[in-house]
Structure formats: C-alpha cells, structure tokens
Amino acid sequence: MLQHIDAGVILIKNQQDVVVCNNTAKQSLDIRTFSDAKELLSAKSILEQTKQGASVEDDMLFKYFAFNYHNSRYELWLFTAISEQIESTQMDSWQKLIRVLIHEIGNSVAPIYSLSNTLATITEQQLANQVDDQDLVDDYLQSLNAIGIRSQSLLGFIEDYRKLTHIPHLELQPLSVQSLFDDLQPLVKPQFDEANIALTLSIEPENLTVSGDKKMLEQVLVNLITNALDALMISQKNEKAVNITASINRYGKCEITIQDNGDGIEESALEKIFVPFFTTKSKGSGIGLALSQQIIHRHKGRIKVASEVGEGAKFTLVL
Secondary structure, eight states: OGGGSSSEEEEEETTTEEEEEOHHHHHHTTOOOOSSHHHHHHHOHHHHHHTTSOEEETTEEEEEEEEEETTEEEEEEEEEEHHHHHHHHHHHHHHHHHHHHHHHHHHHHHHHHHHHHHHHHHHHHTGGGTOSOHHHHHHHHHHHHHHHHHHHHHHHHHHHHHTTTOOOOOOOEEEEHHHHHHHHHHHHHHHHHHHTOEEEEEESSTTOEEEEOHHHHHHHHHHHHHHHHHHHHTOOOSSOEEEEEEEEOTTSOEEEEEEEOSSOOOHHHHTTTTSTTOOSSTTOOSOHHHHHHHHHHHTTOEEEEEEETTTEEEEEEEO
C-alpha cells in the first residue's frame, strides 16, 4: 500500500536501517541507490533540514516525526506536492460556490423568462387589438422580448457552468497516446492548414500509454490546442507553430505538452487562468480551462502552465 500512495514516505530505524522508502519518495527525490540511512540523509539535505521544522523544496512540503517503538528509535518523513493539494482545495471550493450560484440564479431567472414569454403572448393576442397606440404596443413587446432574450441567455450561462460540477463518470482504460493523437489530427489539422500555422506531434516512446477516459482527454486536448490556435491567430509573428509532445518524466508519469510560439500570457492573467468565469478572450465563456483542469484532476493528474510574454505559452498535462 505504501508503495502506491501519492505521498512520499521514508522510515528509518535506529538512524541506520531504511525500513521504508516508497516509490513516490524515490521518484520525488530522484533516489536511485543508497546503502544505508546515513548515505541517504547526507545525499538529501532537505531530510536533515526538516528535522528543525516543516520544509518546502521543489513544490514539495516535508514533515518529520520521531517516535520510539519496541525499544527502537524511528524517524519518519512524509512529503507531498503542495500545488496538488492547493488545486484540489480550490476546485472543491469553486464547485461549492458554482452550485450555489446555479441554484440561486436559476430559481430567479427561470420564472422571469417564463413570465416575459407569457406577457408577450398576451400582448400580441389580446392587448394589441384593444389599444389604439400601436407604437406603445410595439415598445411594450420589444421590452418583453428583450427581457426574454436576456433571461434565456442567463439560463444558457447557467447551463454552461453546470458542466463544471457535473463531469460524467470516467470510463478509464489503457489508451495508446499515438492512437489519441491520430484521432485528434482530423479534428484540428484543417484549421491549422487554413490559418497557415504549423502543427507538429511527437511521442517518445512510440508505444507510450496512459490510463484515461478517451472522450474526456480528447475534449481537454482539443480545448488546449484550440486555445493555442486562437492565440496565434491574433499574433503578428511571421512564423507560427504549435508543437505537441508526449513523453515520460522522471517520476514515471506521462506528460503531454502543447506549446505555441505566440505572444504569451501576461503574468497578471497567468495566476487566474484556471479560475472559473475568468477569460482573456473577448467572446470566451471562461469555463474551458477550468473544465479541463477538473477533468484532469479526476484522472488524478495535473495541468501545468508556463509562459513568457513574447515567447508563447506551454500547457502540460501530467497523467
């Protein structure tokens, strides 16, 4: 069980024997071989540092505990990625807030929409024949129709954000990344060709596989690729390109990266890019990236973003 949890665990007995050093610990600290506890502690100074109090290094939070058991002295280190915990808490909070907003706005807007349509029908069928001032009737109908259209728009808005809290049950299965890319190309390649933007895909190793829901992962990838395309469409650069790569990182996780050479993302927007409702697009809904993050989170993965203004943006799925 300890070998397969997401937290790193190191347990040392009597300052000599390494009782536990699980897979996550080895991957997170890049531990390859060690002969005893002293060698391990000398190679990873963060472990000694954590004895003085909780420590943070490379996005990992380390905690240290010491205790006696059966006349032996044990030292225990636990560590986990901070950003993953923060993202999980943030998404849970957003979901609770969105559920409240959907409920309250929906309960208020639906009756308004229904009532405006009813009044518009009554006006056309009954009042129009009883009022001599036709301009007044037209103004009244126009106002009622405007209320109806706006209410319908708000109901559509609610339905869009409902998607953030109602992600379908995932049907996880082993997926060939090559097959995933092959299915994606017909969906996005015509748009790139039309815009004269280069699109390249590469996989290393070629037989790379992930465990995931095919439809959900395709939805995320199409969204990220479309965002990259949109960013390049408004860029003034002469040569435009999007590179999509898949590989295995040092922790044994699959990483799929979508990188463009556009104008990049402003730092002020970068920190809010996954916040629901936030968008930098004039006609954006603000749910694409938030929904993508939710889907990847359900896959027990992460989305990372890096960008430099003038150099483009890079989104990485860690699965």
